[in-house]
Amino acid sequence: MRHDHLIGAKQLSRADIESVLDRAAEFDADPTAFADAHPDALLALCFFEPSTRTKMSFETAIKRLGGDTVDMGTVESSSVKKGESLADTMRVVEGYADGIVLRHPSEGAARLAAEFVDVPVVNAGDGAGQHPSQTLLDLYTIRENAGLDDLTVGVMGDLKYGRTVHSLAGALTNFDARMHFISPESLRLPRNVRFDLHESGAVVKEHTDLDAVLEELDVLYVTRIQRERFPDESEYRAVAGEYRIDAETLADARDDLTVMHPLPRVDEIAPDIDDTDHARYFEQAHSGVPVRMALLDSML
Amino acid sequence: MTDTELRVSKIQDGTVIDHIPGGTALHVLAVLGIDGSGGEEVSIGMNVPSDRLGRKDIVKVEDRELSADEVDVLSLIAPQASINIIRGYEVSEKSRVSRPTEVVGVLSCPNVNCITTGDEPVDSVFDVLDDGVRCRYCDTIVRDDVASLIEST
Secondary structure: OOOOOOHHHHHHHHHHHHHHHHHHHHHHHHHHHOOOOOOOEEEEEEEEOOOOOOHHHHHHHHHHHOOOEOOOOOHHHHHHHHOOOOOHHHHHHHHEEEEEEEEOOEEHHHHHHHHOOOOOOEEEEEOOOOOOHHHHHHHHHHHHHOOOOOOEEOOOOOOOOOHHHHHHHHHHOOEEEEEEEEOHHHHHOHHHHHHHHHHHHOOEEEEHHHOOOHHHHHHEEEEEOHHHHOOOOOHHHHHHHHEOOOOHHHOOOOOOOEOOOOOOOOOOOEEEEEEEOOOHHHHHHHHHHHHHHHHHHOOO | OHHHHHOOOOOOOOOEEEEEEEOOOOHHHHHHHOOOOOOOHHHEEEEEEEEEEEEEEEEEEOOOOOOOOHHHHHHOOOOEEEEEEEEOOOOEEEEOOOOOOEEEEEEEOOOOOOOOHOOOOOOOOOEOOOEEEEEOOOEEEEOOOHHHHHHOO
């Protein structure tokens, strides 16, 4: 892969994705063997929103490659609190680091940042927009467990605001994948994602009920339905309950169904699934390190 | 339109934008950044009977010739508009609008969570689709009432 920045999944070709995943497999085999790959490389972590997995795995990845991080810290402790624009913040940070990992609550933030700096920018989540590095590790997990072709994927939960969903849907158009999107009517895929899927010619179906497609699925990608998307608690509870899975829900699923989740989960996947062969979400989170090592290796 | 039907006087030099959909002339002026503060003489005819459109608007701007880019942007809200460049009371050039591939700094993104709606030093950029526009920053697609996104309205 050779890109100056990673802003959204749409910019990734099949060749781009496969080269990152192949390299990630090398790192995965022995993550400690590449400490000479990028000595002295400094990666700026600019997280305007909370993060655990994404931030820690980028930090681990650059350190495994021999580099280090400089961390903006929380918004409360930075000049952003004084009203500094994102463009200015990025131009300042550019002088400190060899690359920038940016998470921001506004859609389009990473694209704007990339316009103002010459060092590579990785979009680590922009509002309800995109989260392409998550998608690369999602694809890594799918490839390890189900393969990336002749694939039937179900994506369930908050499809409207779920940035991991938007990026995953875009990236899967590079593969022979049939996509089923399962959500309440109010949280179905946004217009722009549906537009891109249609333009790509992807095989896509939308459902409000998992039962309609469960038996067909190779992969079920579950996302959290967020409480704050609903006007009141009772409406949230009614909807969220419909999109919660447990071992009983999966009784009719294929034995080799792979269940994934970008995490954190609240209660949309019951703990009784954790010990089944379906559960791959912790493995998925762990692959964040080798995949982000591969991504940084290609960009720095 | 013949001279006897003229509702506003001929202009000596400038631009006449004809066949604007009825009731949208003010949007056209907004797109062109014409609000009177520049001192231009502007005449507007609104909801004038038209064989082609039923009702149409006409805008005449004295001493100003529209650039190709300005004409292109008009296509988003007045796809059937015709542009007449007037020199010495005569029509010197006549053209139809054509659809641009992008529109810069004219429309405001309706997504309140788009980074361009904050206090950032960037112009909005919209890619033009067959049936709407798409914010290049946040990907929001707008199909209906693009005129409502014009920044200065």
